[in-house]
Amino acid sequence: MPELAEVEFFKNVWSKGLPHRITRVELNPGCRVFRKAEVASLRETLTQNVLLRSLAHGKQMAFGFKGRVWLHVHLGMAGRLLNLPLPYLRDKHDHLVLHTARRALVFRDTRHFGNILLSRGEQPLGWEALPPALLDPRFTRDLLVAFLQRRRQAPIKAVLLMQERFPGIGNWMADEILWRARIHPGQKAGTLTARQQGKLFQEIRAVAEDALAVIGTHWGDPPDSWLFNHRWRDGGLCPKSGKPLVRETIGGRTTCFSPALQRIKEVP
């Protein structure tokens, strides 16, 4: 579920009504989502603390508390954040619950691939070294081209999923980008023509912008003109060409594309 825009949405869910004084912390100590955290100090540090602000970068979130404390949240494959009215009824997959006087801020994750940890400092631990966001002016075409060269042997689909360069791109965004740019997901990253590189750069930013606009604030449904609404249905048709979509495993992930539009171009 959570890619760039979904993460932004969930960040906003917990941010509504800031600041929040935390009266009580409920957690599920043995859960795998705390594999990088010290559960006792997490409870101790957050109880009676105040949630002041929130940050999102790619698929990561950081919630800033008084005393330069940061709560890092990664949603993994199935994690979500909820902001529930009282009375709050605990679900078996609620692994961290921050109670305020009137709300329950919940981290819920059925598959336990998410992770939670605490850090202290002016910035969240490790965030000074993050790559530029997709919509940051420092994310440039040159940066993209250099990375495609470095990963030249890998299929372009696999390369777009690499968070070290494309923070926030996940499976559906990668497919959407390649479909819009008319690039076959299996094409080797190093064989893209200059025209394809330009188109790819443009569509990365366009999909990030569009996804944030539609999903980032209110979780709207993407329009049927996107690949998004057609990608999982058997017999789905490409909304641009009307031709059948196909699904293949590329870069280890199920990949949906339109063979009529997305053909491999070999560079001389």
Add this chain to the structure above:
DNA sequence: CCCCATGTTCGACA
């Protein structure tokens, strides 16, 4: 029962 899942990490191998 079988297969699949919007993510990351780790070990094997070239």
Add this chain to the structure above:
DNA sequence: GTGTCGAACATGGG
């Protein structure tokens, strides 16, 4: 060391 690939992680849903 560099880079790629598949399995593993834990659970629910079709």
